[in-house]
Amino acid sequence: xxARRRFFTxxxxxxxxxxxxxxVRLDVIVHITTVNAEVPDVRRLQRELKAHRxxxxxxDGAARFNNDPDIKDIDIIATYSDVSGAVRISRVKMxxxxxxxxxxxxxxxxxxxxxSSQTLGDSFQAGMNLEENVEYPMGDHQSEEVxxxxxxxxxxxxxxxxxxxxxxxxxxxxxxxxxxxxxxxxNIMQETAFEQSKRLEPRVTGKYSIWRRDFESPNTDSxxxxxxxxxxxxxxxxxxxxxxxxxxxxxxxxxHCKESQRAIGDANxxxxxxxxxxxxxxxxxxVLSIAKDxxxxxxxxxxxFRAMIQSTxxxxxxxxxxxxxxxxxxxxxxxxxxxxxxxQLAADYxxxxxxxxxxxxxxxxxxxxxxxxxxxxxxxxxxxxxxNSTVAHAKEPEKHVFHIVTDKLNFVAxxxxxxxxxxxxxxxxxxxxxxxxxxxxxxxxxLRQLESARLKEYYFKANHPSSxxxxxxxxxxxxxxxxxMLNHLRFYLPEVYPKLxxxxxxxxxxxxxxxxxxxxxxxxHGMVNGAVETxxxxxxxxxxxxxxxxxxxxxNFSPNACGWAFGMNMFDLKEWRKRNITGIYHYWQDANExxxxxxxxxxxxxxxTFYNLTYPLDRSWHVLGLGYDPALNLTQIDNGAVVxxxxxxxxxxxxxxxxxxxxxxxxxxxDNYYLKNCNFRE
Numbered sequence: 001x002x003a004r005r006r007f008f009t010x011x012x013x014x015x016x017x018x019x020x021x022x023x024v025r026l027d028v029i030v031h032i033t034t035v036n037a038e039v040p041d042v043r044r045l046q047r048e049l050k051a052h053r054x055x056x057x058x059x060d061g062a063a064r065f066n067n068d069p070d071i072k073d074i075d076i077i078a079t080y081s082d083v084s085g086a087v088r089i090s091r092v093k094m095x096x097x098x099x100x101x102x103x104x105x106x107x108x109x110x111x112x113x114x115x116s117s118q119t120l121g122d123s124f125q126a127g128m129n130l131e132e133n134v135e136y137p138m139g140d141h142q143s144e145e146v147x148x149x150x151x152x153x154x155x156x157x158x159x160x161x162x163x164x165x166x167x168x169x170x171x172x173x174x175x176x177x178x179x180x181x182x183x184x185x186x187n188i189m190q191e192t193a194f195e196q197s198k199r200l201e202p203r204v205t206g207k208y209s210i211w212r213r214d215f216e217s218p219n220t221d222s223x224x225x226x227x228x229x230x231x232x233x234x235x236x237x238x239x240x241x242x243x244x245x246x247x248x249x250x251x252x253x254x255x256h257c258k259e260s261q262r263a264i265g266d267a268n269x270x271x272x273x274x275x276x277x278x279x280x281x282x283x284x285x286x287v288l289s290i291a292k293d294x295x296x297x298x299x300x301x302x303x304x305f306r307a308m309i310q311s312t313x314x315x316x317x318x319x320x321x322x323x324x325x326x327x328x329x330x331x332x333x334x335x336x337x338x339x340x341x342x343x344q345l346a347a348d349y350x351x352x353x354x355x356x357x358x359x360x361x362x363x364x365x366x367x368x369x370x371x372x373x374x375x376x377x378x379x380x381x382x383x384x385x386x387x388n389s390t391v392a393h394a395k396e397p398e399k400h401v402f403h404i405v406t407d408k409l410n411f412v413a414x415x416x417x418x419x420x421x422x423x424x425x426x427x428x429x430x431x432x433x434x435x436x437x438x439x440x441x442x443x444x445x446x447l448r449q450l451e452s453a454r455l456k457e458y459y460f461k462a463n464h465p466s467s468x469x470x471x472x473x474x475x476x477x478x479x480x481x482x483x484x485m486l487n488h489l490r491f492y493l494p495e496v497y498p499k500l501x502x503x504x505x506x507x508x509x510x511x512x513x514x515x516x517x518x519x520x521x522x523x524x525h526g527m528v529n530g531a532v533e534t535x536x537x538x539x540x541x542x543x544x545x546x547x548x549x550x551x552x553x554x555x556n557f558s559p560n561a562c563g564w565a566f567g568m569n570m571f572d573l574k575e576w577r578k579r580n581i582t583g584i585y586h587y588w589q590d591a592n593e594x595x596x597x598x599x600x601x602x603x604x605x606x607x608x609t610f611y612n613l614t615y616p617l618d619r620s621w622h623v624l625g626l627g628y629d630p631a632l633n634l635t636q637i638d639n640g641a642v643v644x645x646x647x648x649x650x651x652x653x654x655x656x657x658x659x660x661x662x663x664x665x666x667x668x669x670x671d672n673y674y675l676k677n678c679n680f681r682e
Contacts, residue, residue: 223273224264224268224270224273227280230281230285231260234256234257249295253287256280256287259280259284260280327648331648331653338381340677341678344678348416349413349416349419362427364401365403368501368502370401372497373401373402374493374496376404376433376508377406378486379508379652388423389513389667390426393515395517397423398426404430405433405496414430421669421672433489439492445590446485446589447485491581491582494581497573503570503571504570506568509567509645509650510642512642513640514640520570524570524572529614529615530615530617531564531565531569531614532565533616535563542561545604546598546608547597550597552597553597562616564614564616565624581610588605588609621640622640626647627648627649637660643660651664
């Protein structure tokens, strides 16, 4: 509320008299100068005015003044500043003032009337506080006004004092009520806790570790956690003690550290601690208390803890790098049973004379009306699981033809396996990739690059950082599978199967859970590749696989284009030939000879080759992540037509996620003669 200052010149009676009065309204403070020179007693007039308004807080001072028949009406000349700052002068009669005006003499202390700050109350006082720093123009009346508004506040009126007392009483009653409710709640909580403690069994209900989030109970390793914290604190104090030559305290702290570490051992919960652990924790606490009294210095301890954190972070980083290296190494190494199996099969193939038998050509191999699958693998056991799981769910297995291509090393073993363990009714074709004479370095870009000295140096040069020092980012691209043409043969499907029109490509780390024949009836709408997209929100888009800082990539592709998965892909070979997809692949593979467009692998060139030529299949056809993500939805896995163990944790390795392994192992014939000889176990 704005307070405006106005100056009035008031003329009345027969003689000149100067009387300073204040008219106080809700939003206006008025100084009145009454001109009458010979009134004998100014205070007498004030007492008469006071006699006409016994209740000053009713706000009717001006009305009583106007109704007095003995007092003449007064002309008031008001000088004030409007909103724009211009000076205005106006005339008003005292009788025209409303009943809310109150007369006050600023020269007299109280006179029974409230001063301006009391009349306007809290709102006016707040307004004055906000305007404390306002600069007013200097004039004759400024010093008087400032002195008037900054006078010491007189005592509160009886009405306000009574209100203040009532307000205080209400606050005390409310406080007492809140305290009573709080006490009642405490009693209820204590009774509930007592009842629960009666039903609590005195045994360990779960384990807790600060490194895990999915703990069951946070109280089952409180002693263990305390002892670990004590060891950290003792090491910090020991460092400070050593720097200050406190050898006895240093020796004591280190002694208790060793004893606490010995007591903890490999324990993961309080139940696994020895009975003396609590006594050891108490002894350590006593030593730490002494160390704190003698050594505690906040900056010194802070620096020590910061150094300990940095050292721990360095250790964690080194362990992560080592773990990544070991995981990559374990994924590359062939387990002994898998190494044994092809050797046993190859030996029996020649011992039983199968190499002398002429191979008959089956007409089904080139019949476009049948359901054809392409599997390129050197893993006999994994390939058998793909075939067995597909045939197990096929409604008409006699219409399903499996085209398996492997390398020279495993060709005989693969043939022997399917000779002995031929799936019922289904047709199997085994081919050797070395028999494809058209697949040579003059035609195939990858073969030409694999023969280059630069790539050999990248893979095989001894002084090249290829192990722990290289970190995990580049290590995975030095997997031998990237050097195998079996991994790149998927880009030559029309050349491998020139008489087929459609073919379903399957990786060897998948398991089929439903009949896949409906995929041949899916309309690809003129696209070449039918695949399940893998992008969710901002993940697995083109910018994850391709180098968009290279203008050749940024000018031809969108970084937000959705990625898709190799592993189960329906390819329209007729459309492939029409659009010369293999030629597109060769162009981009040649452009990436120096590996500046993408790293090694087949997915990045696949994304480029089939850009805007991929039809998205329903996600239920292909469920990914069983080879690296332990938190997949099991219902989604159960409902998937194909589940894919993409990642390092393959189901035939010890790295496999245990809860996903049954989906794969139920199609392994563990009672097979060769698997028993090679010591395969569930």
